[in-house]
Amino acid sequence: MRRVLFYDANIFTPLMGSAPSSGKKQGEVVVYERGALLSENGFISAVGATDDVLKKAGGLELDLEVDLGGACVIPGFVDPHTHICFAERREREFSMRLAGKPYLEILKAGGGILSSVDAVRRATEEDLYEITLENVYRALSLGTTTIEIKSGYGLDTESELKMLSVIGRIGRGTPLDVVATFMGGHAVPREYKENPDAFVDLLVKEMIPAVARQGIASFCDVFCEEGVFSLEQSRRILEAAKKAGFKLRIHADEVNDLGGAGLAAELKTHSAEHLLAAGISNLKAMAEAGVIANILPATAYSLKKPYAPVRKMIELAVPVALATDCNPGSCFTESMPFVFGLGVMNMDMTVEEALVATTLNAAWSVGMQEKVGSLEEGKQADFLVLDGETPAILAYHAGVSPVVDVYKKGVLVA
């Protein structure tokens, strides 16, 4: 038994309810001033007022006592949406976008996601692992302790399985909890350009069953967008995945409103992603169905698009989570502090709402809410020590990371 007592910390954490936090609850965070946390074998056995925690710890043999000197402590970030497993960056394409070429046109011309597909197909599994590892360690040092990672740059059975194998190894080879998502429906590969429905057939008949057989992904995602997968094709893919035992999520209404948010509500997916162009009636349907909005403000920033209507979503009681979307194309950042800052400064979220969105709601959206996302008894001792008095430092100290120490299961990992 490894028993560690952390004391003299100002602990800010959301508290778990029976569903993701929405509406007023989106902004509810408790504060334990000069509080303490007891970690036993990586799990929290007491947290709160120092006297209460000491009562619990009294008489127990401690392996370590850590004086946090009055620092601000929050749960480790959960990044619930990334494409962080890729083989090459696309910096030149970024310059093309800056010069005015739209993101979807680059894809249509065979670049964008498709150039990442070429790179992943060319890469050995070892190379892909090394590159991904570097990106993921950067995320860890910025406070991400749980991460969702999608495949979707392989787009043939062999290459998708290669990506998912790498993603699995990242989970086993790093301190992070990794949630793997199969996203064979990320784009239509060149060889199916003239017949996208045949690619949907391949997804449904070969790729989804192959991934399910290996049990190496818990979620399935699809890019529902003009020129990518239509609403009907997305439905077919997601329904097949559901039958095969996957949990679902969907890239919905990122550039154009195809009704992806409505499909998310209909299928009761865990989350719907992006939603920059989603219509109000579909957002209402999401609220009723309890679908989490995974909002990716760094993508709006990088695509120079208006931000998602988060205030409206909170008003409609759609639970909101925030994620990086880290990928080599539409948005290259591993930084949850950056995303937190954009949430507060550019989408008018309160600091508390952004904290819930980057921790507990993000955990719900990847099905990890029982283990991570808040500092409560029974959960993993995954937490961050910040160089500031409150989580507001994440928005206030712009362009730098105030994450000083990262603890995963009670162990200092970054």
Ligand code: NIG
């Ligand atoms: O979420 N929209 C689709 N997928 C990613 C972009 C992937 C890429 O450009 O490589 C996104 O923005």
Ligand code: FE
């Ligand atoms: Fe994405």
